[in-house]
Amino acid sequence: MPRVLIVDDAAFMRMAIKNMLLNHGYEIVGEAENGVAAVKKYLECKPDIVTLDITMPEMNGLEALKAIMKIDPNAKVVMVSAMGQENMVKEAILSGAKSFIIKPFKEDHVIKTLQKIL
Amino acid sequence: MADDFLNDSMLEVYIFETSQNIEQLENAVLESEKTGRYSEAAINEIFRIMHTIKGSSAMMMLGNLAELAHKMEDLFYYIREAQPKQVDYAALSDLVLSGIDFIQAELKKIQDKKPADGDANELLAAIAVFLEQLKAANGDLQQEQDTSSVQAAAGDEYALQPTPDDEHKSRPAEGLSAYEAVLYYEEGCEMENIRAYGVIHNLQGLVEDLYYRPADILENDETAAYISKHGFTVGVLTDKPADEMRRFFADVLFLAKLEFRELDAATFAERKGGAGTVRTQVKAAAAGSGENGGKVRAQETAVASSSGQGMISVNVAKLDKLMDLVGEMVIAEDMVVQNPDLNGLELENFRQAARQLRKITSEIQDLVMSVRMVPLANTFLKMQRIVRDMSKKLQKEVRLQLIGEDTEVDKNIIEHISDPLMHLIRNAVDHGLETAEERLAAGKDKTGTVTLEARNVGNHVLIMVRDDGRGLNKEKIISRAEKHGLLTKPAAEMTEKEIFQLIFLPGFSTSEQITEYSGRGVGMDVVVKNLEKVGGSVSVDSVSGQGTAFTLKLPLTMAIIEGMNLTVGRARYTIPISAIKESVRLENHKLVRDTDGNEMLLVRGECYPIIRLHEFFKVPTEVTNLADGIFILVDYEEKPFCLFVDDLLGQQEVVVKALPRYIQNKRVRGIGGCTLLGDGSISLILDVSGFVA
Amino acid sequence: MVDYVSFQGYEEEEEDTLRGKYLTFFIDNDSYGIELRYVTEIIGIQPVTEVPELPDYIRGIINLRGRIIPIMDVRLRFRKPFREYDDRTCVIIVEMSGITMGLVVDSVAEVLSIPDEDIVEPPEIQKNHNRYVQGIARVGDDVKLILDCNKILTDDEVEQLSQL
Structure with a gap:
């Protein structure tokens, strides 16, 4: 069962992704509300995949991504973005994110994206 | 399949989070309005909240909300990036507040399981117009392009990106x-x-x-x-x-x-x-006016949001259940420690262990109660919005002063005082405060002040709503009361306080006209009823020409009270300590009878009508001679009386248990609940208001 | 003395399997039945704390392991004379529509399965305890009066009539 860390400042979003993933046999090993917590959780849980929201207070997704990639160059991170954040997604891909999903997302999109990078 | 993940708990979380965000948003706007400027932090916060609401609303398939949030987000994105110098902040505030109202209305519909079918088109148009004007005023208009639909028709051309080692690769190498x-x-x-x-x-x-x-x-x-x-x-x-x-x-x-x-x-x-x-083909993307292609600031600056404080949100039902269990734990502990089986036994070790247990359960009790305590700050802040809206509408300058908003109150109680407070504040601004001209003429400051103050006093929380307006008009109150047949004694014999209390009587303000204290069709008696539901009360004081002050008195918590146990015959009762003024025996005081033959006790010059509990509750007892029992003096809402009982058993912290539903429906006068005593027997808790009907 | 037989196991069963089952009890020599799905517990009589200003058939409240339960004397409810409680007296705890009530009866008999065909409508006369009877069941040579639990818990007309 793939182990996932879900990072988003909105509890609603975390829940949405969690429900989708649980429906498909993924294991949620942790959740984080901002970039700082995300990095800490990554070290604690060593997940197989991270879903990382771009817009967060304190430390945003991009910076968290860079930090995680430094810790683990093989990290598999999927950025969660909204429409209109093309530049940040680009930079994320350039910084090592494996893929991205766009809000509002459909369950099958999310699952396909995660399956692809596992 | 796409919506499998959407379910009731998602909806709950959505509603909860969005409501919280809306509140934060409203506060940010009101703060900014007060200070007259929108700081960078405020703009960022507003942008971020709109962004979040957009995302989650879209996930919940709430198109109108998502769209509204999106347009708001765009608006604040522009303000953030372009940093325009000329902004009509007043209009901006109004715009955002209207958006907030719309979202709130839709959320309410969803909560009531009705379709969220609000039409935001007018609002969207207003935002679009505002944005246009903003851009025009700041010279950015010509940069505006329609980037939403790309005409990728024939004629668009795209450059070829040469790869680095471009030059010498005109023919393929071997094996490729x-x-x-x-x-x-x-x-x-x-x-x-x-x-x-x-x-x-x-x-x-x-x-x-x-x-x-x-x-x-x-x-x-x-x-x-x-x-x-x-x-x-x-x-x-x-x-x-x-x-x-x-x-x-x-x-x-x-x-x-x-x-x-x-x-x-x-x-x-x-x-x-x-x-x-x-x-x-170079399109608007290349122009750097802050739309798509412009510099995107990589991060939102951290705004004081509480996400860093290690807070979690807890389901209220769980808290209620926890409260109940703690109450039962206290009772069960008493049943063990005070068990009749142990009477007369020498149990030093047992007693010591029991003391230790008591210490721990006490701490748990305190902690659980404190978890349910919520500061009044939120409720007070809600009032700010009301004052702002009213002052605008009525063209009165009003300042709302908040004192003691950290005072905490049980969550249950907070829900019941929001409406009464709103009502009182509305009254204060509408009827209490005079117009600017009137105030100036009276030598007062043009700006009226409404003060909302909360503080802890003993086992209660006092919340005061004061205004420095025209005060209550005694004559008008008396004449209204007379008109509605509410005077129980001649006006001349009433104290000032009694006259003021008239406004709380049901029927006082049922007229269609809006006069001095009609409260716009919702009478003060509704305020009283709401408060009584949580065991609270309200009183009022006023000085003509200077202002009016309403004082709400609320119990700290409804669940555990300090009580005095007493007996009448074989029945046990508990009276809240807060209701007891004093307890006395007959020997030191005089017994008098009034013209109707009613018994009264004269204590230090004051007359206390006697209510014999054994008669009131029809309980057989041998203690019927007033010289043999005890009198408990009670002062309820300025109406003194005393209860004649057999004996006092002692003070105890008791867990209030509600009477079973069946019995509650029968509305027994004088009984407000019950509690379990250490020996397992039931003691009925007295409700002193029931004796003065 | 709290001495009880607990039917709490029924809480876990599907309500459907309780259909058609009745708990029978006695008042004087009359046998009554009440639908088992409303019964949560059966206990022996225990001290009752009186509560003022209630109808005479509501004896008061009891403490059942920390829960406060009101107690109704079924004899008085049926306008029969009061009978002192003895060690056969039982309290049937029923729960319906969020209301919990303990019904004091002379003695409890057994649980019976009674098919619907064996229960007929009661005669038209609706006075005294007949108003609470929703059916008459034939069990062997016996006749048992099946009670309407809801009416017993909620019907107030009796007081109004008596005040006329």
Whole structure:
């Protein structure tokens, strides 16, 4: 069962992704509300995949991504973005994110994206 | 299948989070309005909240809310990026507050299980107009382009991106083959240009050389639409076999269709070199007015949001259950420690252990109660919005002063005082405060002040609503009371306080006209009723010409009270300590009878009508001679009386248990609940208000 | 003395399997039945704390392991004379529509399965305890009066009539 860390400042979003993933046999090993917590959780849980929201207070997704990639160059991170954040997604891909999903997302999109990078 | 993850708990979380966000948003706006400027932090916070609401509303398929939030987000994005100098902040505040009201109304519909069908078109139009005007005022108008629909028609040209080692690769090296793939993405997968970039990124290391069209996928977001329509073309030069490359392309995420062909070296070179190139048409994206292509600040500055404080939100039902269990734990502990089986036994070790247990359960009790305590701050802040709206509408300058908003109150109680407070504040602003002219004429400051103050006093919380307005008019009150037949004694014999209390009587303000204290059709008696539901009360004081002060008295918590146990015959009762003024025996005081033969006790000059509990409750007892029992003096709402009981058993902290529903429905006068005593027997808790009906 | 037989196991069973089952009890020599799905517990009589200003058939409240339960004397409810409680007296705890009530009866008999065909409508006369009877069941040579639990818990008309 793939182990996932879900990072988003909105509890609603975390829940949405969690429900989708649980429906498909993924294991949620942790959740984080901002970039700082995300990095800490990554070290604690060593997940197989991270879903990382771009817009967060304190430390945003991009910076968290860079930090995680430094810790683990093989990290598999999927950025969660909204429409209109093309530049940040680009930079994320350039910084090592494996893929991205766009809000509002459909369950099958999310699952396909995660399956692809596992 | 796409909506499998949506369920009731998602809805709950959505409603909860969005409500919280709305509250934060409103506070940010009101604060900014007060200080007269929108700080960078405020703008960022507003932007971020709108962004969040947009995202979650879209996930919940609430199109109108998502769209509204989106447009608000765009508006604040512009303000954040372009930092315009000329902004009509007053209008902006109104706009955002209207948006907040709309969202709140929709949320309420959803909570009531009704369709969220509000039409935000007017609001959207207003935002669009505001944004236009904002841009025009700041000289940015000509930069505005319609970027929402890209005309990727024939005639668009895109530049070819030369790869670094471009120059000398005109013919293929040994062992290399050339292929070309055209990738067509699924409809609606969005950001095709970035996905295309991902493909290119992943090709590195697989191929010797490559080209792709459109070439400016990273710089130009318009390419997304182009790719969506015309596909993304990639040419590669590699030593990998054809089927491996074909498989690579076929595996691309969200691929709808793939065209894959082998090329000969010459064609590869040709296509790469630029024959038949296409050039980019420079669109608004290149102009840096802060829309798509402009500098995007990589992060939102941290605003004081409470996400860093290690708070979690807890389901209130769980808290209620926890409260109940703690109450039962206290009772069960008493039943063990005070068990009649233990009477007369020497149990030093047991007693010591019991003391330790008591210490721990006490601490748990305190902690659980404190968890349910919520500061009044939130409720007070809600009032700010009301004062602001009213002062605008009535053209009165009003200042709302908040004192003691950290005072905490049981969550249950907070829910019941919000409405009464709103009502009192509305009254204060509407009827209490005079118009600016009147105030100036009276030598007062033009700006009226309404003060909302809370503080702890003993076992209660006092909340005061004061205004420095015209005060209550005694004559008007008396005449209204007379008109409605509410005077129980001649006006001349009433104290000032009694006159003021008249306004709380049901029927006092039922008239259709709005007079001094009609409270706009909702009488003060509704305030009283709401408060009584949580065991609270209200009183009022006023000085003509100077102002009025309403004082709400609320119990700290409804669940555990300090009580005095007493007996009447074989029955046990408990009276809240807060209700007891004093307890006395007959010997030191005088017994008098009034003209109707009613018994009264005279204590230090004050007359206390006697209520014999054994008669009131029809309980057989041997203690019927007043000299043999005890009198408990009670002062309820300025009406003194005393209860005659057999004996006092002692003070105890008791857990209030509600009477069973069946009995509650019968409305027994004088009984407000019950509690379990240490020996398992039930003691009925007295409700002193029931004795003075 | 709290001495009880607990039917709490029924809480876990599907309500459907309780259909058609009745708990029978005695008042004087009359046998009554009440639907088992409303019964949560059966206990022996225990000290009752009186509550003022209630109808005479509501004896008061008891403490059942920390829960406060009101107690109704079924004899008085049926306008029969009061009978002192003895060690056969039982309290049937029923729960319906969020209301919990303990019904004091002379003695409890057994649980019976009575098919619907064996229960007929009661005669039209609706006075005294007949108003609470929703059916008459034939069990062997016996006749048992099946009670309407809801009416017993909620019907107030009796007081109104008596005040006329």
